[in-house]
Amino acid sequence: MTDLVLVRHGETDWNRAGRVQGRTDIPLNETGREQARATADRLTGTAFDAVAASPLSRAAETARIIAEGLGLGDVELVDDLVERNYGEAEGMTDVELDARFGGDLGAQESRQATVERVKPALFALAERHPGQRVLVVSHGGVIGSLVRDATRWAWPQRGERIENGSDHVFRVVDGRLELIEFAGRPWSADLLPPEDAVVAGD
Numbered sequence: 001m002t003d004l005v006l007v008r009h010g011e012t013d014w015n016r017a018g019r020v021q022g023r024t025d026i027p028l029n030e031t032g033r034e035q036a037r038a039t040a041d042r043l044t045g046t047a048f049d050a051v052a053a054s055p056l057s058r059a060a061e062t063a064r065i066i067a068e069g070l071g072l073g074d075v076e077l078v079d080d081l082v083e084r085n086y087g088e089a090e091g092m093t094d095v096e097l098d099a100r101f102g103g104d105l106g107a108q109e110s111r112q113a114t115v116e117r118v119k120p121a122l123f124a125l126a127e128r129h130p131g132q133r134v135l136v137v138s139h140g141g142v143i144g145s146l147v148r149d150a151t152r153w154a155w156p157q158r159g160e161r162i163e164n165g166s167d168h169v170f171r172v173v174d175g176r177l178e179l180i181e182f183a184g185r186p187w188s189a190d191l192l193p194p195e196d197a198v199v200a201g202d
Helices: 013-017 030-043 057-071 094-101 113-130 141-152
Strands: 002-008 050-053 075-077 133-137 169-173 176-182
Touching: 002 030, 002 113, 013 169, 030 169, 050 057, 050 113, 057 094, 057 113, 057 133, 057 176, 113 141, 113 169, 113 176, 141 169, 141 176
Parallel strands: 002 133, 050 075, 050 133
Antiparallel strands: 002 169, 169 176
């Protein structure tokens, strides 16, 4: 059993402007660095055995700031933790998406494909750190997809977002990835919807 604490990177200028980032490598802004330091402060007192991150600079720098704040070692960069691929939508705002695609994100990596890409990377981390706790810095699209997969699309609830700097606890148990906490709120399997109430996602 391994706990994986997934953290969304800090803010970038594109986040602030409401632009779709995806695989585009946009760095943290100063607010994002402050958010990373605040995340480290919030997680102080939680013991971590390792730290991993997406290689995109906004995630890698967030991970380094948190690792420094918590006195952790080097950050392991894992390619499969990168953000979803949003294709032509990257760089666009909601207004621009409406004008070009009618609000649809156009060519992109589906949430299911994202889960199928990321889960093996998380399981590999768990295999290397059995019985330990690993800090994993990734992206909103990745974490949101994993949360949906683990909760049969029950969470995030309408209007909720994966906020910059937020942390979400998953646990690898018997080859499954279970959600334990969503942004500090406990999650229980008792909250799962019935099997026939699954809402299909993209």
